[in-house]
Amino acid sequence: MYKLGIDIGGTFTDLVLLNETTGELIFNKTLTTYDNPTNGVIAGATDLLSRAGLQFADIGTVIHGTTLVTNAIIERKGAKTGLITTRGFEDVLEIGREYRYDVYDLQITMPEPLVPRTLRFGVSERVDYQGNVLTPLMEDDVAHIVDELVRGGVQSIAVCLLQSFTNPVHERALGDFIRKHYPEIYVSLSVDIMPELREYERTSTTAMNAYVQPLIDQYLDALRSQLTEIGFSGNLQIMLSNGRLTTVEVARQKPIQLLESGPAGGAMAGVFFGKLTGHTDIATFDMGGTTAKTSLIFNHQPELTNEFEVARVRRFKKGSGLPVRIPLIDMTEIGAGGSSIAYVDKLGLLKVGPESATTESGPACYGRGGTQPTVTDCDLLLGYLNEDYFLGGSIQLDKSAAQRAVEEHIATPLGISVREAAMGVHRIVNENMANAARVHILEKGHDPRNYSLLAFGGAGPVHAFDVARLLGSPELIIPVGAGVTSALGFLVSPTASERVRSYVSPIARLDWARLNDLLAEMEEEGFHFLEQTGHKSAEATVTRMADMRYMGQGHEISVKVPNGILSTLSMAELEANFSEEYQLRFGITIDNAVIEAVTWRVMVSSLPVFFSPKRANIEQKRIEGGKDFSGLKGYRQVYYSGDTVPCACPVYDRYQIRPNEYLSGPAIIEEVESTVVIGNRAYVRMDEHRNLIISLKR
Structure with a gap:
C-alpha cells in the first residue's frame, strides 16, 4: 500500500510517495499554482506516479498540508463574515487587550479585525461564570439579527457568547437556528472552536475560523472531487498545526487548525529522524523560499503551545497581529528564505x-x-x-x-x-537565523550546544552548516529528501484528537469528581474519533495537560497531568510537575504561592508511524567504478566565509554515495530537491538510511 504526502508551500509544492511495505520513498517538487493550488498538486502527483509506474488507484492514503489558511488571512481573501456576541461585547475585536506593541510609536497601526463593525451584532442573553443562565436567549432577537447579517451579504457567521464555555446552551441554540433557516450560511461556534476562557482570544479565533471556512471547505471539496475523478478512492487526511492528522470533515469544520500545518510536518519529521538516528534532542531548521523556522524536539517530543499570531502589521513584532488560540507546535520564524x-x-x-x-x-x-x-x-x-x-x-x-x-x-x-x-x-542571513534559533532555544530553558541541528527545506541545507557552527551544535543532520522533508513528516504523523475544557480552580480546592468526569468525557470523545478513522482504541495513547499558573498571574504554562483517576493524592504530583516546568522556563519558583489550574487538555492519538526509509530503485543513479570516490561529480569554484579567492571544492552526487562512506569538508553534495554545503573542519558520514551526519569540530 502507498501513502502520498503533499505540502503546498509559498513557492513550491512538495510531494513524497511512501511504499508502506518496503519503506521506499520517491520525491517530487513542483512550482505552486497560485490561481488554483489543486492544479499543481495534481500535476506533481501525476508526474510522481508516472515515474513510479503507479496509478492513483494504487494510493491508499493521501495526507495534505497547506498554507492556504494563513495566506487567506494575511491577504484578506476570506469570506464576508458576521459576528454575533453577547450584547455590549460587539467591540471586543477592536478593544483587544489594549496592548501597544510599540509604546513609542505615536502613529501606531493596529491590526484591523476580520469582521467590520457593521457586521458585528450583540444579542440579549447572559450566562455567569459558573454556567447559570441569568438572561434567557430571545428567539425573536436572534431572528432579527441573523436576518440583518444575511441581508448584509455574509457567507459565514461566527458566534461567540460571554461565558459560553461554561454553558453552551445559547450558542448551540443560535447555531441550530442559523442552520435551520439559512442552511447555505457557514456557522462557527466558539464552543466548537475554542471552548475556554479569554474572551478576546476566543472571539478572534472563532471569527478567524468563520472567515476562512467557506474557502477551505470549497477547496477541500474540490481537491477530493478531482482526486476521485482521476482514480483515487482511498483515505484523504489533513495535517493540523499540532503535528497530528485529522479527517477532511473535521478540517472543513475547524479550518483554523490548519494555520501552521506545513511547518508542523517539518517538526514531526524531526521527531522521526531523531528516533531514526538516535538523537533524543534536536533543533529543526526549515528554510524555504520566504522564511526560516526553528522548532525544538526534546526527548523525542515537539514543544507545543496554544498561542499564536497571524497577519501581523509588523511581521516580526509580537503583539501586532491577530491572536489565535489553537494547539500548535511552538516554533520561531524569521524573514530569511531563498527569495x-x-x-x-x-x-x-x-x-x-x-x-x-x-x-x-x-x-x-x-x-x-x-x-x-x-x-x-x-x-x-x-x-x-x-x-x-x-x-x-x-x-x-x-x-x-x-x-x-x-x-x-x-x-x-x-x-x-x-x-x-x-x-x-x-553571512548576515546566517547570523539572523542563528540568533533567532538561539533565542528560541534559550527561552525554553535549554542550551543550544546540546541540540543537534536537523536541516531541511529547499534552502536549509545550503545555509545549515554555518548556522550550526554559530549555534555550537555538535552535529548537523541532513535527512534523506531534505528538500521535501515537511511532506515526509506528514507520512509519519499520528492521527489524533485534542479536546479542551476550562475549569478554573486552585489545585488544593479542585472538585476531583467533577475533574475526573471532565477528563473522562474528553477521553471518550477522542477514542470515538479514532475509531471513526479506523484506529483501534486499545492501541491509542492518551496525553493529558493542564494550563496552570500561580494565582494572580495573567498567563499559564502547560503541565503534564497523570493518567487514570485523580484524587487528593494527585495534588502533590501536579504541583511538582508545575514547579519543575516553571523552574525550567523561568529559573525560579515562588514559595508558598497558590497554584491554579485554568484549562485542561486531553489528546488521544494513534501510534506514531515508523519505518526504515529507502530510496526507490528508480531514483538510484549509481555509477560503479571509474572514480576515486563513488559519488564525486567534479570540482567547482566556491567561496567560503573569509575566502578572498575561491577554492576548488569537490562536488558529490548524493545518490551515488554509499551508506557508511565518509568524506571531509569542504564539500558540496547535490541532489534534486536541495544542495548541501559543508565547510572546513567537518566529517560527513552517510548512515544506513541515507541521512548525512556531519560532525562539527569546534
Whole structure:
C-alpha cells in the first residue's frame, strides 16, 4: 500500500510517495499554482506516479498540508463574515487587550479585525461564570439579527457568547437556528472552536475560523472531487498545526487548525529522524523560499503551545497581529528564505529581508522578471548552487542576471565587489537565523550546544552548516529528501484528537469528581474519533495537560497531568510537575504561592508511524567504478566565509554515495530537491538510511 504526502508551500509544492511495505520513498517538487493550488498538486502527483509506474488507484492514503489558511488571512481573501456576541461585547475585536506593541510609536497601526463593525451584532442573553443562565436567549432577537447579517451579504457567521464555555446552551441554540433557516450560511461556534476562557482570544479565533471556512471547505471539496475523478478512492487526511492528522470533515469544520500545518510536518519529521538516528534532542531548521523556522524536539517530543499570531502589521513584532488560540507546535520564524531580498538601507547598511521577491517573479536568477538581489542569487554567485542542476535541472539559473542584481543594488552603492556583497548577504542571513534559533532555544530553558541541528527545506541545507557552527551544535543532520522533508513528516504523523475544557480552580480546592468526569468525557470523545478513522482504541495513547499558573498571574504554562483517576493524592504530583516546568522556563519558583489550574487538555492519538526509509530503485543513479570516490561529480569554484579567492571544492552526487562512506569538508553534495554545503573542519558520514551526519569540530 502507498501513502502520498503533499505540502503546498509559498513557492513550491512538495510531494513524497511512501511504499508502506518496503519503506521506499520517491520525491517530487513542483512550482505552486497560485490561481488554483489543486492544479499543481495534481500535476506533481501525476508526474510522481508516472515515474513510479503507479496509478492513483494504487494510493491508499493521501495526507495534505497547506498554507492556504494563513495566506487567506494575511491577504484578506476570506469570506464576508458576521459576528454575533453577547450584547455590549460587539467591540471586543477592536478593544483587544489594549496592548501597544510599540509604546513609542505615536502613529501606531493596529491590526484591523476580520469582521467590520457593521457586521458585528450583540444579542440579549447572559450566562455567569459558573454556567447559570441569568438572561434567557430571545428567539425573536436572534431572528432579527441573523436576518440583518444575511441581508448584509455574509457567507459565514461566527458566534461567540460571554461565558459560553461554561454553558453552551445559547450558542448551540443560535447555531441550530442559523442552520435551520439559512442552511447555505457557514456557522462557527466558539464552543466548537475554542471552548475556554479569554474572551478576546476566543472571539478572534472563532471569527478567524468563520472567515476562512467557506474557502477551505470549497477547496477541500474540490481537491477530493478531482482526486476521485482521476482514480483515487482511498483515505484523504489533513495535517493540523499540532503535528497530528485529522479527517477532511473535521478540517472543513475547524479550518483554523490548519494555520501552521506545513511547518508542523517539518517538526514531526524531526521527531522521526531523531528516533531514526538516535538523537533524543534536536533543533529543526526549515528554510524555504520566504522564511526560516526553528522548532525544538526534546526527548523525542515537539514543544507545543496554544498561542499564536497571524497577519501581523509588523511581521516580526509580537503583539501586532491577530491572536489565535489553537494547539500548535511552538516554533520561531524569521524573514530569511531563498527569495528574501537584500538591500542597502538609508543609513548605508546592508540588510536582508523580511521582504521577499514575489512568487511569480522569484529571485533574479530564475529569469522570470525579478530584478532585486536575493539570498538565492548570492548563493549562486558564491558557487554553492549549480546553475545547470537546480531542482535536478528543471530550472535553469541565470548567473549573469544574479550578478547584475547584486552589482546594481548592493556592490555599487557600497563600493565593494560583487563577491564581497554576496558574501555579506550570506553571512548576515546566517547570523539572523542563528540568533533567532538561539533565542528560541534559550527561552525554553535549554542550551543550544546540546541540540543537534536537523536541516531541511529547499534552502536549509545550503545555509545549515554555518548556522550550526554559530549555534555550537555538535552535529548537523541532513535527512534523506531534505528538500521535501515537511511532506515526509506528514507520512509519519499520528492521527489524533485534542479536546479542551476550562475549569478554573486552585489545585488544593479542585472538585476531583467533577475533574475526573471532565477528563473522562474528553477521553471518550477522542477514542470515538479514532475509531471513526479506523484506529483501534486499545492501541491509542492518551496525553493529558493542564494550563496552570500561580494565582494572580495573567498567563499559564502547560503541565503534564497523570493518567487514570485523580484524587487528593494527585495534588502533590501536579504541583511538582508545575514547579519543575516553571523552574525550567523561568529559573525560579515562588514559595508558598497558590497554584491554579485554568484549562485542561486531553489528546488521544494513534501510534506514531515508523519505518526504515529507502530510496526507490528508480531514483538510484549509481555509477560503479571509474572514480576515486563513488559519488564525486567534479570540482567547482566556491567561496567560503573569509575566502578572498575561491577554492576548488569537490562536488558529490548524493545518490551515488554509499551508506557508511565518509568524506571531509569542504564539500558540496547535490541532489534534486536541495544542495548541501559543508565547510572546513567537518566529517560527513552517510548512515544506513541515507541521512548525512556531519560532525562539527569546534
